[in-house]
Structure formats: C-alpha cells, structure tokens
Amino acid sequence: xxxxxxxxxxxxxxxxxxxxxxxxxxxxxxxxxxxxxxxxxxxxxxxxxxxxxxxxxxxxxxxxxxxxxxxxxxxxxxxxxxxxxxxxxxxxxxxxxxxxxxxxxxxxxxxxxxxxxxxxxxxxxxxxxxxxxxxxxxxxxxxxxxxxxxxxxxxxxxxxxxxxxxxxxxxxxxxxxxxxxxxxxxxxxxxxxxxxxxxxxxxxxxxxxxxxxxxxxxxxxxxxxxxxxxxxxxxxxxxxxxxxxxxxxxxxxxxxxxxxxxxxxxxxxxxxxxxxxxxxxxxxxxx
Numbered sequence: 289x290x291x292x293x294x295x296x297x298x299x300x301x302x303x304x305x306x307x308x309x310x311x312x313x314x315x316x317x318x319x320x321x322x323x324x325x326x327x328x329x330x331x332x333x334x335x336x337x338x339x340x341x342x343x344x345x346x347x348x349x350x351x352x353x354x355x356x357x358x359x360x361x362x363x364x365x366x367x368x369x370x371x372x373x374x375x376x377x378x379x380x381x382x383x384x385x386x387x388x389x390x391x392x393x394x395x396x397x398x399x400x401x402x403x404x405x406x407x408x409x410x411x412x413x414x415x416x417x418x419x420x421x422x423x424x425x426x427x428x429x430x431x432x433x434x435x436x437x438x439x440x441x442x443x444x445x446x447x448x449x450x451x452x453x454x455x456x457x458x459x460x461x462x463x464x465x466x467x468x469x470x471x472x473x474x475x476x477x478x479x480x481x482x483x484x485x486x487x488x489x490x491x492x493x494x495x496x497x498x499x500x501x502x503x504x505x506x507x508x509x510x511x512x513x514x515x516x517x518x519x520x521x522x523x524x525x526x527x528x529x530x531x532x533x534x535x536x537x538x539x540x541x542x543x544x545x546x547x548x549x550x551x552x553x554x555x556x557x558x559x560x561x562x563x564x565x566x567x568x569x570x571x572x573x574x575x
Contacts, residue, residue, distance in 0.1 A: 393456035
C-alpha cells in the first residue's frame with residue numbers, strides 16, 4: 289500500500305508544458321538535421337573547389353589549399369559572357385514583373401471595377417499551371433516572333449508573375465485605407481497614391497519577391513536550354529551544364545569551383561537580405 293500524504297502537504301503538480309517542451313526539442317533536432325543535410329553538398333563543393341583534384345575524395349585536415357581550380361574554370365568556358373547574359377535576363381524579367389505586378393496588385397486591392405474577383409481568380413489559377421506544360425506553345429510563339437536564341441525569348445514567358453501579383457496584393461490590402469483617403473484629399477492622383485503611399489510601405493515585400501524572382505530565373509534551366517543555341521544568349525545554368533558535360537572531361541574540383549562561381553551572387557544576396565526575406569513572407573500571408 290502506498291503511504292498516505294501527510295496532512296497539510298501540497299500534492300505534486302504535473303508540468304503542463306513538459307510534452308510541449310519535448311515536442312519543441314524534437315522539432316529543433318529535426319530542423320538541425322535538415323540543415324546539416326542541406327549544407328553537406330555546399331560544404332563538399334567548397335572543399336573540392338579550394339583543394340587540388342587528388343583531394344576531392346580525401347578529406348585530410350592539412351590538405352594544401354589552392355585557388356587554381358577557379359582560374360581553370362574561368363578560362364575553360366566563356367563565363368564572363370554567361371554572367372552578362374544572366375544579369376541582363378534577371379534584370380529584364382524583374383523590372384517588368386515589378387511594374388506589371390504593382391499596377392495589377394493595386395487595382396485588385398483598392399480599385400472597384402466589374403469582374404475584379406474573376407480576374408483575381410484567373411490569376412490564382414495561373415499558379416496551378418506549371419511553366420513546363422507551356423514549353424511547346426511558348427517555343428512556337430517565339431519562333432513566329434523570330435526571337436529564338438535571344439535573351440528576350442527567355443524572358444517573355446515570365447514577365448507577368450501571378451505569384452508577384454498575389455503577394456503584392458496581400459501587402460497592399462494591409463495598408464490602412466485612411467492613408468489612401470488622406471492622399472486623395474490632398475489632391476493626389478491614383479498613380480501618385482500608389483507611388484508615394486503603397487510602394488514605400490511595401491518595400492520589404494519588394495525585396496523578398498526580388499530575391500525569389502532573381503533566384504528562380506538565375507537557376508532556371510529547361511526553358512533556356514530549349515530556346516538558346518549560342519554563347520551570345522546562354523545563361524549560366526546552360527553554360528555550366530555544357531561545361532560539366534562528360535565530353536569536356538570530369539574534374540570535380542574544377543566543376544565545383546565553377547558551381548560556386550555561378551551560385552555565389554545568390555548566396556551573398558540571401559545573406560544580405562535574409563531578414564527582409566523572412567519578415568515579408570510572415571507579414572504578407574493570406575489575410
């Protein structure tokens with residue numbers, strides 16, 4: 289028989305947060321494991337790129353360091369041209385996406401017109417269509433326009449982004465309507481209200497969307513591979529694939545160096561703007 293509690297003793301109380309604490313510990317452990325799995329390929333690429341070729345599979349602490357792999361990779365392919373093509377491509381796409389997305393989002397968020405809800409539903413429906421499903425029709429269109437093997441041919445199917453319109457619309461709807469009304473009372477036109485009220489308040493969202501757009505089109509591969517045929521229009525992804533093909537010989541140290549060169553701008557941009565990137569998506573959720 290168990291001993292009876294002493295008179296006046298306070299019974300022990302279970303910690304109601306103990307199961308929750310264990311769940312958080314498991315979630316943290318899972319997040320750490322996923323982070324390690326994500327970092328491992330990048331860590332291997334850095335190791336192989338800064339060591340001689342014979343150390344790509346030999347992980348010795350005092351292995352000699354070298355930057356010769358980057359020099360060899362840069363000299364083996366026209367990466368300078370690929371960088372210029374990619375920069376022009378992502379700049380062209382982002383500029384049009386921001387202009388068209390801003391105007392469409394403002395109209396859907398603050399303007400009353402017939403068919404607004406239907407238009408927004410059609411824009412959301414576009415999010416469910418994979419771009420790869422339209423490759424054949426897009427190629428036919430570019431052929432009719434005479435734009436095959438050009439940078440505009442790569443960019444044109446992406447200059448209007450349903451995701452960008454949706455994200456900016458959600459952000460614009462969080463702007464107090466009183467600010468809009470006050471600007472109109474002062475005599476501002478709808479375009480002035482948009483540029484002086486909505487756009488400055490949506491700056492974190494623009495930064496986050498810009499990172500998403502640039503990273504996607506910087507890494508886009510299938511459509512540029514199909515629509516381009518020459519060095520003058522190839523972006524980095526296609527150029528890197530041709531550079532690392534078996535016909536050129538497989539030297540993992542040089543390939544890893546080239547991979548780091550092509551991905552370094554994105555990594556630097558994300559590290560610089562990671563706070564705005566996370567905060568904007570937390571603030572611009574579905575409301």
